[in-house]
Amino acid sequence: MKPPVCCICDKRLDYPDDGGLIYFKKRPSDKKWDKIMEENGMVGHPPYAEWFCGDHYEKASDLKNLPIDKALKMIIEPSIG
Numbered sequence: 001m002k003p004p005v006c007c008i009c010d011k012r013l014d015y016p017d018d019g020g021l022i023y024f025k026k027r028p029s030d031k032k033w034d035k036i037m038e039e040n041g042m043v044g045h046p047p048y049a050e051w052f053c054g055d056h057y058e059k060a061s062d063l064k065n066l067p068i069d070k071a072l073k074m075i076i077e078p079s080i081g
């Protein structure tokens with residue numbers, strides 16, 4: 001796992017009191033990543049999961065049914081949505 005730093009604003013989280021890790025909808029490439037990691041008995045930070053601070057956690061949580069690349073874009077530039 002990556003250290004708990006918000007992927008939007010780079011703020012270091014006071015986890016678990018502030019924000020948290022959100023797992024987004026898996027893209028085909030994410031499913032492939034899961035399979036490779038499982039087959040090789042490896043662990044790592046999933047490409048479809050990111051840390052969010054208290055300011056961004058709620059918004060990110062609302063968008064977790066989207067793939068991570070789309071969700072991040074909408075958090076950074078809500079007008080694109």
Ligand SMILES: [Zn+2]
Pocket residue numbers: 006007008009010011052053054055056
């Ligand atoms: Zn943040």
